[in-house]
Amino acid sequence: MDALLKIENLHIEIDGKEILHGVNLSINTGEVHALMGRNGSGKSTLSNTLMGHPAYKVSKGQITFNGTTINNLKSNERAKLGLFLGFQYPLSIPGVTVASFLRQANKALKGDAVSPKEFRKLLYEKMDDLEIDHAFATRYINDGFSGGEKKRMEILQMAMLEPKFVILDEPDSGLDIDSLKLVADSINKFKTRNPQLGILLVTHYQRILDYVKPNKVHVFVDGNIVESGGPELALELEKKGYDWLVQREEVRK
Amino acid sequence: MATELNNDYKYGFHDSEENYTFKSGRGLTREIVLSISKMKNEPQWMTDFRLKSLEIFYKKPMPKWGNTKLLNEIDFENIFYYVKSTEKQEKSWEDVPKEIKNTFDRLGIPEAERKFLAGVSAQYESEVIYHSLREDLKKLGVIFLDMDSGLREHPEIVKKYFATIIPSEDNKFAALNSAVWSGGSFIYVPPHTNVEIPLQAYFRINTENMGQFERTLIIADEGSSVHYIEGCTAPTYSSDSLHSAVVELIALKGAKIRYTTIQNWSKNVYNLVTKRAVAHENAVVEWLDGNMGSKLTMKYPSIYLVGEHAHGEVVSVALASGSDQHQDAGAKIIHAAPNTTSVITSKSISRNGGRASYRGLLKVHKGATNVKSTIKCDALMLDERSRSDTYPTMEIDEKGVQIEHEATVSKIEDEKLFYLMSRGISEEQAKLMIVNGFMEVFVKELPMEYAVELNRLIELEMEGSIG
Numbered sequence: 001m002d003a004l005l006k007i008e009n010l011h012i013e014i015d016g017k018e019i020l021h022g023v024n025l026s027i028n029t030g031e032v033h034a035l036m037g038r039n040g041s042g043k044s045t046l047s048n049t050l051m052g053h054p055a056y057k058v059s060k061g062q063i064t065f066n067g068t069t070i071n072n073l074k075s076n077e078r079a080k081l082g083l084f085l086g087f088q089y090p091l092s093i094p095g096v097t098v099a100s101f102l103r104q105a106n107k108a109l110k111g112d113a114v115s116p117k118e119f120r121k122l123l124y125e126k127m128d129d130l131e132i133d134h135a136f137a138t139r140y141i142n143d144g145f146s147g148g149e150k151k152r153m154e155i156l157q158m159a160m161l162e163p164k165f166v167i168l169d170e171p172d173s174g175l176d177i178d179s180l181k182l183v184a185d186s187i188n189k190f191k192t193r194n195p196q197l198g199i200l201l202v203t204h205y206q207r208i209l210d211y212v213k214p215n216k217v218h219v220f221v222d223g224n225i226v227e228s229g230g231p232e233l234a235l236e237l238e239k240k241g242y243d244w245l246v247q248r249e250e251v252r253k
Numbered sequence: 254m255a256t257e258l259n260n261d262y263k264y265g266f267h268d269s270e271e272n273y274t275f276k277s278g279r280g281l282t283r284e285i286v287l288s289i290s291k292m293k294n295e296p297q298w299m300t301d302f303r304l305k306s307l308e309i310f311y312k313k314p315m316p317k318w319g320n321t322k323l324l325n326e327i328d329f330e331n332i333f334y335y336v337k338s339t340e341k342q343e344k345s346w347e348d349v350p351k352e353i354k355n356t357f358d359r360l361g362i363p364e365a366e367r368k369f370l371a372g373v374s375a376q377y378e379s380e381v382i383y384h385s386l387r388e389d390l391k392k393l394g395v396i397f398l399d400m401d402s403g404l405r406e407h408p409e410i411v412k413k414y415f416a417t418i419i420p421s422e423d424n425k426f427a428a429l430n431s432a433v434w435s436g437g438s439f440i441y442v443p444p445h446t447n448v449e450i451p452l453q454a455y456f457r458i459n460t461e462n463m464g465q466f467e468r469t470l471i472i473a474d475e476g477s478s479v480h481y482i483e484g485c486t487a488p489t490y491s492s493d494s495l496h497s498a499v500v501e502l503i504a505l506k507g508a509k510i511r512y513t514t515i516q517n518w519s520k521n522v523y524n525l526v527t528k529r530a531v532a533h534e535n536a537v538v539e540w541l542d543g544n545m546g547s548k549l550t551m552k553y554p555s556i557y558l559v560g561e562h563a564h565g566e567v568v569s570v571a572l573a574s575g576s577d578q579h580q581d582a583g584a585k586i587i588h589a590a591p592n593t594t595s596v597i598t599s600k601s602i603s604r605n606g607g608r609a610s611y612r613g614l615l616k617v618h619k620g621a622t623n624v625k626s627t628i629k630c631d632a633l634m635l636d637e638r639s640r641s642d643t644y645p646t647m648e649i650d651e652k653g654v655q656i657e658h659e660a661t662v663s664k665i666e667d668e669k670l671f672y673l674m675s676r677g678i679s680e681e682q683a684k685l686m687i688v689n690g691f692m693e694v695f696v697k698e699l700p701m702e703y704a705v706e707l708n709r710l711i712e713l714e715m716e717g718s719i720g
Contacts, residue, residue, distance in 0.1 A: 079677035095690025105676035
């Protein structure tokens with residue numbers, strides 16, 4: 001089977017400094033991969049790079065999505081191919097309402113197919129799934145939202161825009177157990193409806209993986225994947241922490 | 254669009270002389286002022302007022318602040334101070350520059366309105382709406398006239414309030430306006446009367462209204478309310494290089510006045526306007542002031558809160574676009590009574606080398622206890638060549654006042670663009686979303702048709718701003 005997302009020998013620089021050192025990762029249609037690691041290990045760099053953040057330069061290697069090399073595509077072009085990034089720190093855009101933003105994004109991705117009325121109905125449905133009050137539709141994007149509200153809003157956007165592949169950058173950080181469960185349920189619901197969906201789930205903690213079951217788990221240390229395995233790897237990390245992998249890498253160098 | 258507006262003369266957009274019934278000579282003399290007053294058959298007190306104002310104008314120096322370089326380039330000797338046009342069309346639609354026509358087109362401005370805005374038609378042809386509106390207002394006892402007719406038909410009200418808020422001595426341009434004023438609106442709302450629909454100059458628009466030296470006086474009597482809208486989002490084409498209006502608002506006890514302006518003069522125009530309001534006990538005055546056009550605008554809508562529990566609010570937005578444009582806008586609030594409150598919100602966008610300044614005054618007089626005021630100034634700069642400055646002044650002569658002041662200068666951050674673009678939105682559209690969002694505080698207060706037009710105008714201005 002051809003990989004949905006294929007990353008080959010990816011080297012990334014920011015301001016001339018190399019952050020990722022030759023990452024290889026292949027995710028098939030329908031698979032869920034977890035990417036774990038400490039803060040500063042390069043997980044977010046990979047997430048942002050995949051979505052086309054202009055500050056991250058590919059100095060070597062290749063990213064292929066659905067058969068297309070996307071190294072040089074702008075982020076909106078990547079979105080049109082079906083990529084989606086759930087941000088670790090979603091930004092606020094004062095003066096732009098959630099509904100108008102999603103409607104414009106929806107139009108950019110899918111054209112004028114949905115009438116305003118249908119769109120609203122759909123939006124409310126998805127909001128109900130996430131227990132987001134309908135009033136949020138007319139609030140400004142992430143403006144004054146709590147941490148948990150922002151995270152749920154990212155999942156709402158995913159559910160509305162219906163991507164083929166999602167990178168979720170710490171969708172669990174800062175959430176209490178109830179919110180975590182809501183977010184996980186919504187991810188699962190979306191996944192069930194779209195079995196072809198590929199997911200790269202970036203997280204520190206094993207906890208969310210109890211709900212969103214990964215096919216594979218990868219561990220990032222110092223800008224590269226140092227260990228890959230099945231779901232049991234996450235449990236092992238939960239028990240042993242990351243130190244043994246970090247030390248092993250130091251020895252290797 | 255900017256460059257076309259700048260070079261309007263190359264389109265040969267002139268009026269032909271014979272179309273005017275009266276035209277004063279260039280420059281400003283006592284004789285000209287006298288003849289203006291005589292032409293209008295004014296009462297002696299107004300003639301005297303004009304002449305006295307002229308003396309003040311001669312004596313007053315130019316403001317020593319603001320954009321003094323541009324101010325000193327004004328040649329007062331080279332201006333026609335009074336032009337009364339005939340009612341006939343003076344210009345041909347064919348003469349209107351293509352770019353202006355295109356802008357009208359894209360803004361969706363109705364045909365009749367376009368012709369008026371381009372100076373082709375002397376009268377905005379909305380007679381039907383106008384008449385029914387007039388009937389409704391008449392029943393309520395509301396007076397809505399041009400200022401010249403106001404003086405003729407209601408001399409007692411005009412005499413009581415005219416120039417009481419902005420005396421000729423206030424500044425050189427107020428003195429100039431006082432000497433040569435013509436046109437503008439006169440509104441009187443009787444006690445406890447609410448004018449439900451916004452009064453728009455559109456409805457009684459004629460060439461007089463759009464004059465260089467218009468004079469507007471609005472009196473809201475006790476417990477009444479009125480919303481007045483002047484200007485329009487479409488570029489207002491003017492061959493006059495100096496526009497110097499005076500606007501006075503009087504909100505009596507418990508009255509509410511909202512005054513909305515969208516100014517989009519062509520880029521050859523100096524827009525030097527004095528706007529001031531007085532709010533009596535429990536009264537509310539709101540200035541919504543949007544500045545899109547002109548070469549140099551200097552305008553600081555003011556509110557004197559003279560009665561207890563009066564509230565004043567100014568929302569001032571400016572778009573400075575291109576190195577030939579300076580928007581020097583802001584607000585002044587004077588708390589002269591206890592328990593008064595005020596809010597100033599200033600939003601400016603500068604791009605393409607444009608300069609936007611906020612200039613504000615907050616004054617609290619001694620004895621004005623328990624005053625609350627919030628001032629928020631946000632500037633958005635779209636490129637490195639543009640400029641934004643803030644000149645806030647506070648004079649607080651009373652203790653225990655509660656003042657919040659916040660100022661921000663921002664750029665369109667790459668992170669925000671990335672966020673929006675990651676959802677499929679193009680870079681151009683993402684920038685526009687951020688800019689429109691920035692202006693939302695102003696736009697959301699506008700009647701729907703204005704809001705739509707303004708958003709489209711911003712879109713037009715922003716076009717091609719992606720490097």
